[in-house]
Amino acid sequence: MSLAVRVIPCLDVDGGRVVKGINFLDLRDAGDPVELARTYDAEGADELTFLDISASHEGRATTMEIVSRTAEEVFIPLTVGGGISSVDDVDRLLRAGADKVAVNTAAIHRPELVAEIADRFGNQVLVLSVDARRVTAGGASTDSGWEVTTHGGRKSAGLDAIAWARRAADLGAGEILLNAMDADGTQDGFDLDLIAAVRREVTIPVIASGGAGAVDHFAPAVDAGADAVLAATVFHFGTLRISDVKGALEAAGHPVR
Numbered sequence: 001m002s003l004a005v006r007v008i009p010c011l012d013v014d015g016g017r018v019v020k021g022i023n024f025l026d027l028r029d030a031g032d033p034v035e036l037a038r039t040y041d042a043e044g045a046d047e048l049t050f051l052d053i054s055a056s057h058e059g060r061a062t063t064m065e066i067v068s069r070t071a072e073e074v075f076i077p078l079t080v081g082g083g084i085s086s087v088d089d090v091d092r093l094l095r096a097g098a099d100k101v102a103v104n105t106a107a108i109h110r111p112e113l114v115a116e117i118a119d120r121f122g123n124q125v126l127v128l129s130v131d132a133r134r135v136t137a138g139g140a141s142t143d144s145g146w147e148v149t150t151h152g153g154r155k156s157a158g159l160d161a162i163a164w165a166r167r168a169a170d171l172g173a174g175e176i177l178l179n180a181m182d183a184d185g186t187q188d189g190f191d192l193d194l195i196a197a198v199r200r201e202v203t204i205p206v207i208a209s210g211g212a213g214a215v216d217h218f219a220p221a222v223d224a225g226a227d228a229v230l231a232a233t234v235f236h237f238g239t240l241r242i243s244d245v246k247g248a249l250e251a252a253g254h255p256v257r
């Protein structure tokens with residue numbers, strides 16, 4: 001029996017508001033994170049992901065107060081990321097109401113953080129967020145053709161994205177949140193080649209992120225190897241509803257909750 005595909009709205013938060021742009025640029029306001037979380041919970045979202053997108057860039061911790069308020073309003077798993085750099089940060093977020101944490105930049109700088117979090121809290125708590133983009137002419141060469149970026153795609157980490165996902169899984173990551181930076185906010189569809197490349201290398205769940213724009217974009221992502229599909233713009237601005245996505249997945253033969 002196949003596991004149900006999870007449909008996950010993503011709240012990209014900056015300055016206490018949900019924002020969305022294209023490739024993390026030209027951000028526009030999408031609403032209050034607590035109100036949106038409450039709406040998505042009521043509409044049947046399977047989980048919520050809350051990413052403080054400027055925390056690492058600004059060198060600060062995720063806003064705990066918003067996390068606490070969001071956790072009080074929803075009854076589905078809440079993943080929180082942004083500015084997490086230590087086991088103590090994870091502990092504080094879990095106490096604030098998060099169910100899982102997404103780690104990105106700090107794990108790149110110190111990969112042993114992945115093992116430390118998994119050892120203390122269990123790998124079910126740890127989501128490795130991988131911001132991957134295709135290597136362009138003149139960029140750092142990688143065997144796979146994809147590189148890891150940090151700080152909302154602002155910087156290259158000089159790592160092969162596929163190799164990094166595999167290493168993090170070996171270190172104890174419980175899931176991979178795979179953000180296709182080239183597709184982010186474009187609404188042109190998920191990067192199916194990227195999903196398939198990571199799927200071939202890891203056995204842990206893969207969450208496809210970046211590029212969703214229509215109901216017929218989601219099933220191909222699952223066909224390519226995703227265990228969950230994540231979207232932001234299409235949900236925040238009313239282009240699609242959670243039920244639309246679940247209906248399309250079910251029609252394509254993928255079990256949903």
